[in-house]
Amino acid sequence: MAEAVRDQAAASLSAARADGVRTVVLVLGCHAPLVALLAAAPWLVGKGVLTVGELAGATAAMTSGVEPALRATTGVLGSWGLQLGVVMQRLAESTQAFAQPTRLPEPPPITSRTQAVCDCTECT
Known part of the structure; x- marks a missing residue:
């Protein structure tokens, strides 16, 4: 139970x-x-760089175009990042068993060519 609480706190x-x-x-x-x-608006309008209409x-x-686009972009990238993190964590957990190679037992010695192909009593 305590481990689940710690995991939830870390996720939060x-x-x-x-x-x-x-x-x-x-x-x-x-x-x-x-x-x-x-x-910079007073300086820009005062020097004639921008008119009041251009400033408006x-x-x-910026408020109706850039902000919603950036908000949507960060939302999409955030959800993709979360999904990628979950997938990477699950891959790491599932492949952890394969992290250390296991040594296979040595095969029994083969005494003749026919024994390698067939184990029947007619071939031996």
């Missing part, structure tokens, strides 16, 4: 780590560029 920690990594990817890929764009369009594109 692994899931939490994966979710944390996914959150960091989303922040760096979606929110950080949006914050940078909005922070860029903001809308």
Whole structure:
């Protein structure tokens, strides 16, 4: 029972780590560029690099296009990674019995060619 509880706790920690990594990817890929764009907006509009409409369009594109796409990509890659991890673990468990080679017993010596082909009493 205690081993099952430890296994469940380890699985929960692994899931939490994966979710944390996914959150960091989303922040760096979606929110950080949006914050940078909005922070630079007064300078960009003031220097004439962007108009207010272009700034609104860029903001809308980042929030309605980039963020959902990155969120879906991290979700798909996360589920594939989980499936790959489970498959690799099951393969490791199932092949562990074959990890150490077993030595086969030596075959009995063959005294004549006919004995190698046939063990009947007519050939001997």
